[in-house]
Amino acid sequence: MRLHIQHEDGSVQVFDFREQNVCLGRAKECEVQFDSARYPKVSSIHAELKFDDDGWRLIHHSRSNQTLINGAPVESMQRVKSGDTIRLGYTGPMIQVVSFSESDSTPAGTLLAAQVPKILQQLHPLETFDAAEGGLIGRNPEVAVFCLDHPHVSRAHAQLARSGQQIWIEDVGSANGTFVNGKQIASRCLLNDGDVIDIGPFSLELRAQRFVSRSRKNNVQLVAERVGLEIRGGGRSEPLRLLNNIDLVLNPGEFACIVGPSGSGKSTLLRLLSGRGEPTAGRTYVNGRDLHQNFGAIKTDLCVIPQALTLHETLTVEQTLLFTAALRLPPDLQQSELKQAVNAILQTVGLETRRDVRISQLSGGQLKRVGLGTELISDPSLLFLDEVTSGLDEQADQEMMQLFERLAASGKTLVCVTHNLAHVSDHCDLILVLTVGGHLAFFGSPAEAIEYFKVSRLADIYPALGKRKAEAWESRFLTSQYFRRYVVDRKPALQKRDSELRTGQYTYRASVSIGLRQFATIFRRTAAIWRADLPAVATLIGQPLLVGLLLCLVFGQFADLSEKLVPERLATTRNLLFLLSVSCFWLGCNSSVKELVQERMIYHRERNFNLNLEAYLGAKVLFFAGLSFAQSVLLGAITLAWFDPPGDNLAMLGTLCLLSVTGSLLGQAISASAKSEETAIAIVPVVVIPQIILGGVVASLSVLPLWIAKATTTVFWGQKAVEGCLQTSERIASDFEPAQFTTYVVIFVHAMVFLTIAWIGTRRATTG
Numbered sequence: 078m079r080l081h082i083q084h085e086d087g088s089v090q091v092f093d094f095r096e097q098n099v100c101l102g103r104a105k106e107c108e109v110q111f112d113s114a115r116y117p118k119v120s121s122i123h124a125e126l127k128f129d130d131d132g133w134r135l136i137h138h139s140r141s142n143q144t145l146i147n148g149a150p151v152e153s154m155q156r157v158k159s160g161d162t163i164r165l166g167y168t169g170p171m172i173q174v175v176s177f178s179e180s181d182s183t184p185a186g187t188l189l190a191a192q193v194p195k196i197l198q199q200l201h202p203l204e205t206f207d208a209a210e211g212g213l214i215g216r217n218p219e220v221a222v223f224c225l226d227h228p229h230v231s232r233a234h235a236q237l238a239r240s241g242q243q244i245w246i247e248d249v250g251s252a253n254g255t256f257v258n259g260k261q262i263a264s265r266c267l268l269n270d271g272d273v274i275d276i277g278p279f280s281l282e283l284r285a286q287r288f289v290s291r292s293r294k295n296n297v298q299l300v301a302e303r304v305g306l307e308i309r310g311g312g313r314s315e316p317l318r319l320l321n322n323i324d325l326v327l328n329p330g331e332f333a334c335i336v337g338p339s340g341s342g343k344s345t346l347l348r349l350l351s352g353r354g355e356p357t358a359g360r361t362y363v364n365g366r367d368l369h370q371n372f373g374a375i376k377t378d379l380c381v382i383p384q385a386l387t388l389h390e391t392l393t394v395e396q397t398l399l400f401t402a403a404l405r406l407p408p409d410l411q412q413s414e415l416k417q418a419v420n421a422i423l424q425t426v427g428l429e430t431r432r433d434v435r436i437s438q439l440s441g442g443q444l445k446r447v448g449l450g451t452e453l454i455s456d457p458s459l460l461f462l463d464e465v466t467s468g469l470d471e472q473a474d475q476e477m478m479q480l481f482e483r484l485a486a487s488g489k490t491l492v493c494v495t496h497n498l499a500h501v502s503d504h505c506d507l508i509l510v511l512t513v514g515g516h517l518a519f520f521g522s523p524a525e526a527i528e529y530f531k532v533s534r535l536a537d538i539y540p541a542l543g544k545r546k547a548e549a550w551e552s553r554f555l556t557s558q559y560f561r562r563y564v565v566d567r568k569p570a571l572q573k574r575d576s577e578l579r580t581g582q583y584t585y586r587a588s589v590s591i592g593l594r595q596f597a598t599i600f601r602r603t604a605a606i607w608r609a610d611l612p613a614v615a616t617l618i619g620q621p622l623l624v625g626l627l628l629c630l631v632f633g634q635f636a637d638l639s640e641k642l643v644p645e646r647l648a649t650t651r652n653l654l655f656l657l658s659v660s661c662f663w664l665g666c667n668s669s670v671k672e673l674v675q676e677r678m679i680y681h682r683e684r685n686f687n688l689n690l691e692a693y694l695g696a697k698v699l700f701f702a703g704l705s706f707a708q709s710v711l712l713g714a715i716t717l718a719w720f721d722p723p724g725d726n727l728a729m730l731g732t733l734c735l736l737s738v739t740g741s742l743l744g745q746a747i748s749a750s751a752k753s754e755e756t757a758i759a760i761v762p763v764v765v766i767p768q769i770i771l772g773g774v775v776a777s778l779s780v781l782p783l784w785i786a787k788a789t790t791t792v793f794w795g796q797k798a799v800e801g802c803l804q805t806s807e808r809i810a811s812d813f814e815p816a817q818f819t820t821y822v823v824i825f826v827h828a829m830v831f832l833t834i835a836w837i838g839t840r841r842a843t844t845g
């Protein structure tokens with residue numbers, strides 16, 4: 078039997094075996110032995126080829142990693158035939174069963190020159206297809222001519238068209254957009270030779286009327302080339318260097334930990350590697366393409382899991398994942414398909430038995446798993462984990478590391494910043510050691526790090542780092558064999574600059590149907606959060622009830638007043654209506670003021686994926702408008718029905734509702750602009766008390782206060798509008814008597830101003 082072992086550098090080793098058993102693994106006694114530094118995920122005895130009367134059988138032995146034949150995992154034993162490809166793990170070496178005879182003239186043991194493409198292409202062989210006739214690109218094989226099977230691809234995603242020698246592409250309302258040379262397109266776009274189209278994780282490069290397809294699905298190589306960061310300002314005369322010349326090459330399926338003393342720049346490096354910040358020197362590449370230039374096209378393939386996770390506490394684990402799935406997966410998926418995706422994630426993160434448990438009742442480790450699950454739902458191939466195991470006990474830390482290792486074994490590339498080194502050696506492939514001032518001290522396997530720093534365990538690296546200057550560690554590493562092995566020898570060809578974007582292309586905006594779907598999902602999620610929070614619902618109902626009952630108690634009925642003197646009756650009616658106006662405005666403002674600020678982290682995560690700002694804000698506005706409308710109906714109906722002032726009570730109720738909705742928009746404007754929940758809550762009295770002072774009832778307003786009230790005070794206009802609904806004989810005449818219509822117009826203008834502030838604040842929170 079002749080085997081070709083295909084290595085990741087493209088070289089091929091030839092082995093011949095007669096009728097004998099052949100062990101494949103890292104152990105010395107294996108007939109086909111793999112270098113442990115090169116293939117850390119190959120087990121000692123990973124698999125075995127056994128010969129019997131019926132021919133050859135492949136037996137899987139490894140307990141930590143899979144063995145695959147032609148891409149499918151081998152359960153225990155499988156027959157092998159000529160032409161089969163055996164792989165030791167999803168990212169391990171490939172073994173081609175060439176033939177069972179020895180007719181091949183190449184002598185065994187020969188190292189052939191690069192015959193196979195590099196590792197990126199091995200994982201997902203290049204496919205080319207003819208673009209000449211054009212057609213629909215999408216996920217649905219029934220309608221798409223070019224079928225790309227991934228959840229980031231919509232059923233009908235983009236249309237390729239041809240006119241003469243020209244090939245055009247147009248997005249047909251996909252959820253995640255179509256990108257040409259890294260930029261999202263909105264209109265029909267003419268393609269030139271060499272252009273790269275990105276659709277979901279697929280890159281299609283146009284070469285001589287054919288598309289060459291590559292997939293980033295579980296196939297991401299991350300490269301940092303001389304990455305550095307300097308920051309200016311902050312009262313310093315010289316720029317402050319946070320990172321210096323960081324080099325790193327991570328292949329698909331590798332799990333790397335970034336370690337180093339506190340303040341050495343680990344989180345900063347993670348931010349730059351994940352595209353959340355741009356280096357001032359050097360570049361970061363994903364599959365050979367500049368990450369920052371192509372961030373829009375690549376961003377759905379990567380995710381960042383922060384140390385502090387914000388999740389909605391009142392939702393269950395399953396609800397949390399289902400809402401995330403509804404926002405991130407294509408809008409054309411059925412509810413049953415979303416549930417299927419959630420079930421798969423629950424299994425991956427080991428939370429099937431906790432699916433109905435509320436987030437607030439989970440342990441620290443389980444919370445981290447839910448956070449990881451929400452990101453895994455969109456099937457990213459490159460994961461950045463920022464101190465996600467901090468605060469966990471030993472066992473939970475180990476379980477998380479095992480989970481990360483399993484994700485890497487499935488082909489995902491993982492970068493993890495960690496302080497806890499206890500389980501790093503056992504589970505991760507590579508470590509990157511940073512030292513003070515953001516200098517690279519080492520990059521290689523954990524076992525090699527121990528050897529390099531001459532310590533007995535990884536935790537001792539930190540004291541060892543103090544023995545030399547940071548610059549000395551950096552230059553020592555740059556001349557070491559590890560720099561050559563893990564950086565220089567593994568670095569692929571990098572595309573320094575993508576083709577320029579031509580005129581006629583501009584930023585694409587998600588289609589209306591996608592926006593509507595996101596709007597509905599956010600609305601349902603907000604409703605589910607409130608429904609599950611009974612004390613909050615009780616407070617919402619209790620507030621108008623309490624205020625209404627107190628007003629009834631204090632003001633009695635209008636009939637009781639009819640006997641009294643006219644001025645006293647008019648003043649009482651006016652005071653009641655004023656208190657109603659202020660209360661409704663305050664109820665609206667109060668119920669919505671925490672909303673946007675408290676879920677800002679969640680919004681950021683979804684927005685980084687593909688959430689539409691208007692869909693998000695629209696859902697919040699409508700929900701809280703509804704809530705404050707209901708509150709003011711309750712308060713107004715109780716009070717007006719009891720007091721029954723002479724006039725159009727229905728119009729008064731409508732005006733109170735309008736004031737309440739305007740108050741809720743003000744609440745959202747505050748929430749979107751505030752830095753924290755505490756600040757937002759503290760601002761409420763600052764904006765409500767002036768409404769009372771400048772409302773024109775507590776004190777009559779003269780020139781300047783009147784001018785300020787007219788310009789800024791919603792309740793001032795609200796009071797005028799409510800009083801305008803009274804019979805003329807029941808009103809107190811004043812110097813300023815605007816037309817009823819004008820009062821509504823001004824309140825509406827205030828509402829629009831608050832909405833605009835909320836929109837700007839939410840937008841700034843995204844970009845800032």
Ligand SMILES: Nc1ncnc2c1ncn2[C@@H]1O[C@H](COP(=O)(O)OP(=O)(O)OP(=O)(O)O)[C@@H](O)[C@H]1O
Nearest residue numbers: 308311317319337338339340341342343344345346
């Ligand atoms: N915007 C900034 N302005 C000034 N200094 C900054 C800024 N951001 C980060 N730093 C500094 O850069 C250094 C690296 O910060 P970073 O948070 O990346 O370190 P770290 O290794 O992750 O630390 P830790 O392990 O304590 O989390 C720190 O000294 C920090 O104070």
